Every structure is written in structure tokens, then in C-alpha cells.
Amino acid sequence: MRRIPPWIVYVLGALPFLWLVWRGVTGDLGVDPVKEVEHSLGLHALQFLVGGLVISPLRWITGINLIRYRRAVGLVAFAYAVLHVAVWLSLDIQFRWGEVWGDILRRPYITLGMLAFVMLIPLAATSNMASIRALGKRWVSLHRLVYAAVILGGIHFLLAVKAWPTEPLLYLGAGVILVVLRVTHRFLRWP
């Protein structure tokens, strides 16, 4: 494990994006390519966020220590979130600013999604050694924002769809469980 350098995470993290590009080039994005790209990017953002949150409980429970990959996982998640928002703004809503603000202010799923995205910005901006040194203990507090972001992201997914399908419930459930694990770990001092 120690031999695998963290930059491998960036390479692996880029694969879903490259796959999406490939499908775009080969015309394999289906009838509605805009939605397919937008949804895939958002889903990958959520997947990497959840993946980043798995790392600590995995260490507590199994002893497997992947902490040194966590920053890369988080930054890949942020990159997908940026692309997701960028595709929404450009290809989907096509810079109709009136509708953009209307959506952000009035449509709960977009309000919450945007909130989650905004929370990720300071986390990504401080994902470097200089920030960690400068912020000290406050860095840890700041990065707890990711708990809120993953749950908001899950609710964003759930509210974006009609009815109550399973898939968004699974992501939201995973987010809630992972955050609950942290809270219990902190206060109940397990294992």
C-alpha cells in the first residue's frame, strides 16, 4: 500500500471523466446528452465525496489506513462538482441568468445543491500543506463542512427526481451513516 503514490488517485479519478468524453465523441450519450453528462458528473462528485468519508471509518474498523489518499479523493470530488455546476450553467440553463438566480433561490434542490457546492470551495482551497499549517486546529473544524456537503448533496439528488426511487436514497443513506459513524466515534470513543 505504501508504494502506491497518491497521484494515482487523480489518474483513477480522471477515468470516469475520460469515459464520459469518449462516450461523447462516439455519440454514446443517448437521446439527451446534456442531461447524461450533467447527471454523470454530479453522481461522480457524490461518489467521490462518499468515498472520501469512508476512509476514516475503514481505518477504525479494519485498520486499513488510506488517509494519505484522502486529499486527492476530496479534490477529485470537487473537480466533478465544478464540472457538474459548469455543465448546468453552460449546456443546460445556457447562462439564462434570470432563471439561474430564480432556480438557486426558489427551487429547493438547486438551493441545497448550490449550498453543498459553495461549502466545498473553501475545503478545496485549503487542501494544501500551507493552509493546514496556517489554520492549525481551525483547519479540522473547517473541513467538517464536508459532512454537511455530502448530506446536502444526497438531498439535492433525492429532490431532483420525481417520486422516491432507490438510488438517491442509497447515497443519502450512505452520507447519513458515515456522518453518524463520525459523531458516535468522537463521543462514544470507539473502537
Add this chain to the structure above:
Amino acid sequence: MRNDLKWSDVTPEGIWLNRRAVMAGVAGAALAPGLARAATDMTPNTFEEITNYNNYYEFGLDKSDPARNAQRLTIDPWSIQIDGLVDRPGTYDLADVMRMGPIEERIYRFRCVEAWSMVIPWNGFQLSHLLDRVGVQSSARYVAFETLYRPSEMREAGNILDWPYREGLRLDEARHPLTLMATGLYGKPMPKQNGAPIRLVVPWKYGFKSIKSIVRISLTADQPQTTWKQSNVREYGFYSNVNPNVNHPRWSQASERRIGGGLFNSRQDTLMFNGYGDQVAQMYAGQDLTRDF
């Protein structure tokens, strides 16, 4: 009966479209002026787009699911139960229903509440002809519809909604000449994912009003319960007229993305009543459409 026709035997769409243009010249004169206008100057989406991008939750939630899962649906034999406040109630065989009105082609805009849209060349007959045939009693004010629910062939459905899927129209909406019982598209029999063998098309309303695979039509005095309204009354009203001015909690209805419009030029303003205001607005005179949404 064996069918050894392959896709290669189907007339290429381009040739078929040309043929249709010639026929439209002949048939066009017979159409009412409003309908003729509704049927011109719009390029329909391709057959592939129309048949691979469907909301038909009985067959799965993803828009590509119905094309795959609906194929196992048995649509022959098929009958429609017509009951309630009608003079000639009964269970009508599909073949008899298909003869209730002349089959026409209608190219309609189709606007989904999810804020995407298509242009679809339907084939079908006016619902008003069917209503005339079965004899609507004077006490009837609404028409209720039900979709087939057959769990053995619709395994994807789960408990997403309260099945069977139900929809309804006010009688004047049902009698409107734009309201179509669609039996096909692009001159082909209705594909299963699009609601074979027979479905409703109400072009000035959000797509979910255009109920698929109809097995029951009831004339009622009271407003019927509808599936989406039952599921979420705040978001899906009984009328569900396409209305860019009525805010929806999920999707901005001010604009829509035209399927097939490409990656960069697919968004356009949504038209009141989906562009059919000239023909239908008078039905809602005096109604507050922000309340009766």
C-alpha cells in the same frame, strides 16, 4: 402469425417523410385551420429519439428503461373498458375502438413537466369521436383514464406510485379537437415504450397527462383522482397546463430543452399552453390558472 420483416424492410424515414409531405398537401385542406397550423413548420424528433427517451415508470425510472423493458408487454389481445356516465358502456375490443374515428397524422409539440420537449408526429383519432360513439350522458363532466397494470410484465414498477396509473380531463378538454387517442407515430403502430397499443395525447398539457396503454375510460360527474396529483398535490395539479408563468418547485417552467437540439443550442422559451393557446385558452376563461394549475 410469423413476421419476417426486418428493420431494413421499413421505408427509410426520409423517403417516408417526403411521401408524407405529398399526402399532407392533399389532407391539409381537410384539417381545421388551427390544426393545420399546429401541424406545420416543426421538424419532428427522430424515431430513435422518440422511442428511446420515455417516462413510463411501470417499466423503470430511467428514460432508457422503457425501450428495453416494455418489449415484454402483451398488447394483443387488448380491450378497453368504457363505463360510467355513458349510454353504451362495455368492454370494447381494441379493433372496435380503432374504428371509432378517422386516423389522422398530427405533429404536436410534447412538453414534459421535467422541462424537456420534443416534436412528435402522432397518428390517431380525436377522442371526441370515441365519446360520440359511446354516448356521453348529460350529467358527465369529466373523463377518467387508467393505464394497464400487469405486474407480471411490469416488474420494474415497484411501489414508486400508486398503480394503476390514472389520469383525467374535464369533458370540454376531452372533447377538444386537439385531444387525440394516439395509435401510432411516424406512421408505425405505437411502440410499446410510447404507450402501445393506444394512448392519450393532450398537447397543451404536461406530458404525464397523456396517459399510456389505456385499458379503461370512465365518464364521471366528479373530478377523478389522478396518480401524480395523489403522489404530490403541490407539484402536479389536475389541469397541468403547460404554463411558463406558474412556478414549479422542481423545474423552471420558463424555458425548456428541446431534445435533439444539440449540446449548445437546445434551450428555448416555453410557450403558454405549449403554443396551443389560440385553440385552447378560451376553455379556461375566468379560471385562475395559478390556482387551477
